[in-house]
Amino acid sequence: MPKVRLPVLPPLFCAVMLAACGGSDAVSEAGSRPNSFPEGTNALEDFDTGSTGDSNNASGLASNELRVTVEVPRSVAPDGELTRRNLRIVEPDRLEVYQTDSSLRQLASVDITIRKEDSGRHIISFNDGLPVGPNIVIEASVGNTILRSLAADEDRDVKINPFSEYLVNNGLGSYTSSEFDQVMECVDSESESLCLNKYVWATVNDQVHDFEISIPDNYSVPMAVSMLANRPDFANYVARMTDYALIDSSSAGAITASAIDFNSVLLGIELGQSFREPSLNNPGQWGVRIAQEEVLQDVNGVAYVYPGLTLTNFDVFNVRVTSLASDVPYIRETLMQTNGNGFYKRGSDTWALNGHTTAPGAATLQDDLRLVTGRALYQSITGRDSSEVIGWTRNPFYLDAYVGGGDTPTEVLAGYFSAGKAIELIETGGELKRQDTLEDHYLSVFEVNLARSQDFALSTLDGKTYNVISFSMLLTGNNAAIPMSIASDVGSWSLADAGSPETALAVTESLTFQGLERVGSDGTIATTTGARLASGRALSLRPSQLSTGAQNTGRLDLSVGNGNTGTIIGASSPDGTLLAFNLNDVLDGNGPDDLGDGLIVAAEQSTSPAPDTGSYRLQGFAFGLETDSNRLMHFQDATLTLDSPISATLQLNGLEIQHTVSSQSVGKPASMADQLSLAYTDNGSGRIALTNGNLELTGFVTADQQTMFLRLVDNSAAEKVLGLVMATRLP
Known part of the structure; x- marks a missing residue:
């Protein structure tokens, strides 16, 4: 097809007829047309740990170009090429590019050139530069089906499908005219008065495609969009991101330090459904995840990965921008429950060490209190050299974190939700291809990030008294009388010199707990309460092994106490006012105080009124x-x-x-x-x-x-x- 340059004529719209089809026959024709897309461009075909769920197919593009792929439900194109989320890749009958506003009307043309690749995809060249804001829309027609996408896209690999249609209709279309004007004032800001929230649109238009939500075979596009509206995790993400774009410049800021590293303590609680063991008929499944250090070793030596978050400050047109990235290795335990009250625990012998890693991206420090942005999580692979290779996908989330310490943060605290899947992978021709879904899981994350210190000393904590809270989950399963128990402690700690204040502090604790137990014989629930007074606990430094040598960055060891087993590893804020720890298989040798996996948070007591x-x-x-x-x-x-x-x-x-x-x-x-x-x-x-x-x-x-x-x-x-x-x- 020859290149077409569309004139800039206000009464006209950029439209290119790609194939002349009409009526219901066009729908079946669109689905029956063969596709020959190049290798690596269909995310179904190559599962990659270095990316989020959406494939990135921006290779070979000029700086003012983007690539367009159209994906429709099976009912629209039964013979289209299958891709993620049960959608089908098709060639559109027509593409239009036009300027719009919150009314979603076609308002003006855009100066573009469109060409078709041999693969069947289309390249759009924006002769005045790539769009940044939400006012430029690409519309695709497949028979009588219309879908739209914003043209702004972070990786310039634009997908037009029900997810992008939802963003246009329910995101951009949710604005009032005055809100849209406010957004466009930000988008049109120049370098001397740069409004950083203009870049929200490229992020959200890319991240909506990282959601692993399958569209049923028989759904039309309107039905698919309605289904997404009824997925509150997806709909809330879009709503919060469109609100994010409205944050005014006076409230938006960035950290002042060039970079701040944090020690991370993370507790993830999940509930989902397992399909991995067919004999159990798809039982429900609880899961718990905790942060864990990772040791990497090869012929070049040993390296250590410590759970952490990094905030970085850089300049864009002399305006400070905060970027964040995190990498939290974690271990996992799960418990399946069948309708016959069979309980089946799966631990480290089943689930390998995994990674909870966010893709680097910009964030806004709002009023020196909240760190807000949309976050995408990388896919991961476990069991690469085993008979069971599993790919893990994770949906994006909107981060609304508290930042303590103002523009030089000492703590970042957040809770967020991410649905995900475990997918069977099979290697073919050097690529890992998706097979059956092994489980769906829904994850609530409780995350405490405390700034690292240069030379943290226990004297910072000596003599302090703390208020303490914890939450723990013990999964036993396998014919145990109590296959699952959870508990939360509230109380106090006192830290004191135990004779060697440079190496250890004695911990005196006074805690009361509330708990729940599921009884194995009949599945009923029992409540538990009581006091917890572990003895023999001590707090010590846990040096980090860095490239420059061992350094005390604020990481801590808390001994589990007399007669107990397991580990409790955590960190302190630089001034010692806030501590956090992960519990890992903490078991009482005498039985009554088994805790399992979980989290402890301790804050220095205050003499001021609440x-x-x-x-x-x-x-x-x-x-x-x-x-x-x-x-x-x-x-x-x-x-x-x-x-x-x-x-x-x-x-x-x-x-x-x-x-x-x-x-x-x-x-x-x-x-x-x-x-x-x-x-x-x-x-x-x-x-x-x-x-x-x-x-x-x-x-x-x-x-x-x-x-x-x-x-x-x-x-x-x-x-x-x-x-x-x-x-x-x-x-």
Whole structure:
């Protein structure tokens, strides 16, 4: 097909007829046309650890060009080339490129050139430079089916499919005219008054294609878009990203340091469905993930990967930009539950060390309190040299993190949600190709990042008293009387010189716990309470092995106590006011204090009264257990408002996943929302409680009054609820 240069004529729109088809016959013709796309461009064909779920096919493009691929549901093109998410790649009958606004009308033409590659894809050259904002749309016609995409795209590999159509219709189309004008003022800003949020659009248009949500065979495009609207994890991501674009320049900032490295402590709680063992008939599955150091060794030597986050500051047209990237190796345990109350644990003998790694990207420091951005997680592969090679996919999420320390952060705290899949891979011709889905899982992450120090010393912690909270999950399975138990402790620690303050500090603890147990014989739920007084615990430095040698960066070892086994590894903030640890297989040799895997957070006690005003973002998770169901609740976009010294209001928002045991069914994420009036009590030394009837939130506020860590308990109904949340200061 010859190149076509489209004139810039305001009453006209850029349109290129690629094939003349009409009526219902065009639909079947589009699906029956053969495709010969080059190798490596279909994400179904080559699973790669160095990328997110969406393939990147930008090779060979000039700086003002992008590549377009059209993907439709099977009902539109039954014979199209199968790709991810059960979509089919087809050649469009027509492509149009035009300028629009929030009304989604065609407003003006765009100066472009379109050419068709031998592969069947199309290259669009933007003669005035690549679009940045949401005002340029590419529209594809396949028979009577119309789909649209924004032209701004981070990797210039534009997919036009139901996901991009949702973003155009429900994202761009959600703006009022004044909001759209505000967005375009940002997009049109020049270097001397650069508005960095203009780059949101390229990010979100790329990341919507990283979501692993399969479109049913019989769905039309409108049905697929409606289905996505009813996936609150996807819809909320799009809504928050479009809100992100409206953050004004006066509220947007960046860190001042050139780079800040953080030690990360991460707890991931998951509920999903396993298809990996057919004899169990697709049972529901709980899972727990904790951060873990990784040792890499080859002929060149040994290297260590420590769970961490890095914030980097760089200049764009003399404006500071914050970029973030994280790499958290993790270990995992799971427990499957069948409808006959069979419980099957799978641990390190099944699940290899894996990676929770975010792709580098820009973020906005909002009002020196919140770090906000859209985050994509890299795919990973385990068992590469074994008989079972598994590919792991992870959906993007909107990061709304609290940043302590202002523009030179000392802590970054966040809770977020990411659905994912485990996929069987088979190697063919040097490529790993997707086969069957082995599991669907829905993950709630509780993440504490504490800035690394140059030469951290235990003297920073000596003599301090801390408020402490923990959450742990013990999976036993395999005919155990109690195959699953969870517990949350609240109390205090005192640290003192044990005779060698440079090498160890004695830890005296006083904790009370609330717990839930699932009984193996009949699946019923039992509640547990009590005191926990581990003896013989000590805190010591855990040096990091860096290229320059061993260095004390703030990483810590907490001994498990007399008679216990396992490890407790964590970190301190530079000033010692906040500590966090991961529990790994912590077991009591005498039995009653088995903890398993989990997380501990400790904050230095305060002598000041608890805050009586302010709004806080509430994030975290809760388990809901009853005989015939498991429920995972993830809290996001929830707000805790302190109304007075004795009252507060909780606007509860989030997602929930429901597993029905008897039918062995696991639902998709669903929205949850409620508003509660709470009684608020200051118990002194930073300890606080918020209650509404049988709902209890018990924990503490940090000395700077910016963060609360709270245990959530409600045992009043048949479903017993236990969880862990953080509430972090809002602007």
